[in-house]
Every structure is written in structure tokens, then in C-alpha cells.
Amino acid sequence: AHRRPHDQNLFPIVQGGLDVSRGGLRDVCLAGFRERDDKAPGYAIGGLAGGESKDDFWKVVDHCCRALPDTKPRYLMGVGYPLDLVVCTGLGVDMYDCVYPTRTARFGVALIDGEAPGTLRLKSHACSEDYRVIMHGCKCMACAGGYTRSRLHAMLKNDKNPLAVSLVTHHNLAYMMALNKRMRDAIKNDTYGDFARS
Numbered sequence: 354a355h356r357r358p359h360d361q362n363l364f365p366i367v368q369g370g371l372d373v374s375r376g377g378l379r380d381v382c383l384a385g386f387r388e389r390d391d392k393a394p395g396y397a398i399g400g401l402a403g404g405e406s407k408d409d410f411w412k413v414v415d416h417c418c419r420a421l422p423d424t425k426p427r428y429l430m431g432v433g434y435p436l437d438l439v440v441c442t443g444l445g446v447d448m449y450d451c452v453y454p455t456r457t458a459r460f461g462v463a464l465i466d467g468e469a470p471g472t473l474r475l476k477s478h479a480c481s482e483d484y485r486v487i488m489h490g491c492k493c494m495a496c497a498g499g500y501t502r503s504r505l506h507a508m509l510k511n512d513k514n515p516l517a518v519s520l521v522t523h524h525n526l527a528y529m530m531a532l533n534k535r536m537r538d539a540i541k542n543d544t545y546g547d548f549a550r551s
Contacts, residue, residue, distance in 0.1 A: 358394070364428055365389070366399040371409050373416040383420045395426035398446070403431070411440055418445030435532055436469045442536050443549050454525035461509040463487045463521050464528040473502070475521065480506040493527035495520035 365386055369378030386393065398417045401410055414429060421427055426447045432438070433451020441449075454464060461476040465488045473480070473487060483502040487495055495505065500520055508517035539548035 362394040364395045364397040364426075365393050366397040366430070367417050367421070368400040370400055371405060371413055373412055379413065379416055380420075383417070386421075390422065390425075393425065395428060395447075396421050397428045397430050399430045401430075401432070407437075410437075411444065414441050414446060415444045421445075433529075435464060435471050435529070438529075438532065439536065439549050442540075443545060454529050455522050458522040458525045459518055461505075461517070461521060463505075464525045475502060475505045475517075476509050477506075481510075487521075487524050488528070491524065491527060491531070493520075493524040495524045 367379065367382050367386065369380075369382050372378040374380075386396065396417075398414060401413060405413075418427055423445075427445060428448040428450075429441055429446045431451055432441065432449050433453035438449060457464070457472070461474065463473040463475055465471055465473045475487075480502040483506075485502055486500065487493075487502060487505070489496075491497070498520075505517050505520065508514040509521075535548065536545070539545040
């Protein structure tokens, strides 16, 4: 099925819903992968739809990471909320993909540091007279360019200006890149536990 192993990696996907019981669906899938480990360059964790509770979601990720080899990358499919990235990295996940940062930008929502969910709704009335940039110290085009929350609010609400969506998208991607750099630095410095709790 995979004819180009030197050009691309094809990861088997661990499935099994929320079943993390001993001998359950996830265990059956993981056992099959262990038999074929020599053919897998890494593993994907899938089958999480996004509607499950955080507790159930994190239990599945923890269960899979404990069963998968530490020597190969673990990729969590379709997960992109900042809190989930921090928690799941702590559980052993190495890679992610998700539309969340760009999709949420289209609705005028910027990602910011702070208590979960860590979002700023730029279309809300509270931003209409807020003359700060989205996030102080951010180097994205919106923040470094001096676009205030008030200006973005007006562009999103009144003008339906595509520039505003582009600026918020750039901000959200810059935010995610900075978050990943902070996570990587914390891992390198052996301070990830402190970082995750902060």
C-alpha cells in the first residue's frame, strides 16, 4: 500500500473510540500495530470526534501514548486547542494538525494567553473601544503593525473587510508557533511540568 517510504511517512492510525478498557478496542488496535512496528515510521492517534469530555479525551490520549513506542513520533489528528496541545504534549504526543486557529479567525476570534479557552472575541462590544493590540509582545502582522482591537472590531463588524480576517489568521498562527516554541523550550529545559501548570 505504501510504495514511497523514502519520500513520505505513512502512519497507521490508532482507532477504538473511547474504549480504553483492558483488551478493549484501542488495545486490540495497538496490539496489531505492535506486531507491525518495524513497518511503521510513527503512529497517529485518531477516532476522537471532538464531542467527548476533556477527561475522556485525555484518558484515550494517555492510554495510547503509554502503549506506543517512545522511539517513534506520535501524531494526534485534528487537535488544535491550545490547552489540548499543552496537556497532550505532556502525555507524550509529538505532532498535531487542526483547522482551529484559522477557522476561529474567520469568526473574529483571536488566540491569547490566559485562562482557557484563551480567546478574545474581537467582534464583541468590549473590543469596540479597546485601543490595545491583540496581544502585547506578539510579532504577528496585526500586533506588530499596530492594529488595535478597536480597529479590528470595526473592520470585522462593519466593513466585513477580508484584511481583518487575514490579520487575525496571521495572529493565531503566530500565537500557535510561539506556543509550540515555549513548549519545546520547556521540554529542553526539563521544566515542562511547571510550564503546563502555569
